[in-house]
Amino acid sequence: MDLELRHLRVICAVADTGSVTKAAARLGLAQPALSAQLHRIERALGGALFERDRRGARPTALGELVLARARVLLPAVRGLQDDVCRMTGSGGGPDHCRIGAVNTPVLIGLVHRFSSEFPQAQVTTLTSWSVVELVGTLVAGRLDFVVIGLCGTAAPPEERGLAWRTVGVDAVGVLLPEADPLANAADVRLADLAAKRWAATRGEGCFGDCFAAECAKAGFTPLPAYETDIVSCIALAQEGSAAVLCKPTLPPMAGLRALPLTGAPLRWRHLLGWHEESPAAPLAAKMAAYAEEAFAEAVRRNPGYAKWLDHNVGDMG
Structure with a gap:
């Protein structure tokens, strides 16, 4: 599976809310569907992105690396889209x-x-x-x-x-x-x-x-x-x-x-x-x-x- 922007948004939502359940609500997804998607992302990347327990979800070292890149890439892509729209009308x-x-x-x-x-x-x-x-x-x-x-x-x-x-x-x-x-x-x-x-x-x-x-x-x-x-x-x-x-x-x-x-x-x-x-x-x-x-x-x-x-x-x- 190739990593896509929507996958980065999922990872950021889990990190921002500290919970797979809260991230699912923010994204308008059922919690089981988001959990399954997160598992697929982790398999594609080769490791766990979050430590999950009753207290919530906390990024692992791998998760911190992916989050750092995602928080640069997502605004950059959004800015590029805005610039293109303004230039082309x-x-x-x-x-x-x-x-x-x-x-x-x-x-x-x-x-x-x-x-x-x-x-x-x-x-x-x-x-x-x-x-x-x-x-x-x-x-x-x-x-x-x-x-x-x-x-x-x-x-x-x-x-x-x-x-x-x-x-x-x-x-x-x-x-x-x-x-x-x-x-x-x-x-x-x-x-x-x-x-x-x-x-x-x-x-x-x-x-x-x-x-x-x-x-x-x-x-x-x-x-x-x-x-x-x-x-x-x-x-x-x-x-x-x-x-x-x-x-x-x-x-x-x-x-x-x-x-x-x-x-x-x-x-x-x-x-x-x-x-x-x-x-x-x-x-x-x-x-x-x-x-x-x-x-x-x-x-x-x-x-x-x-x-x-x-x-x-x-x-x-």
Whole structure:
């Protein structure tokens, strides 16, 4: 495995926080995923980078060497990218906008609004299930804006110079076939889904752990979940083979209903991110407004959910 800049960012995050768990939260990764990545980095470098115990993670001699080089290389690469952008005028501005997004109802409305105001502008999009990938591409200067999702109150990645704005909050819901008796209500109690198999799109962060914790509060352990793409999730829901975790702002689909979970035990925040020093930064306020409008429009597409939100604002906190 060749050492990459993203690996250096992982090493710096562990050193800065003194903990693999805290570093995972900063980077928007699940702790087991970050631990596995750190092990791969250490194997590639030929030795342990950190001493880990109950008190945290402390750099070894090899770790100190790698950290010293990383703290020189990362700012140098970031400075080079900034200089290139300033010299070439590449990226951002009303002539060109590059937007990355996870699976979100915000992207289409955001692009539509930008294109309506700047009809001559070229718009390119990148979709990914990985927040880490999108943020890395944003930091590298290959994207102007990203729309990501985070579970509950989880903090967005703390890369230097990045700015974040919450543009909408969804109550996590479930996608069920209309023939399911539970689909006739305004919302669904998590406990009433205890016997269901589950499905969800691939993702990162703490959502899986938060979901398991809420199921435990509801008195059950969830059956193993299918982790797959959105098309397969929809097919599983249509067949009645799985209850699909979803955002109720999904576009309406024939034969299916997207319903919030009673009491909003799980929430999903949609955030717009950009680099404060990028050429696109002057557009940030306008793009945030577009994204907020796009989220509101997505809510209106599901009148039942819009009505539910009006009566459950307190639950959404």
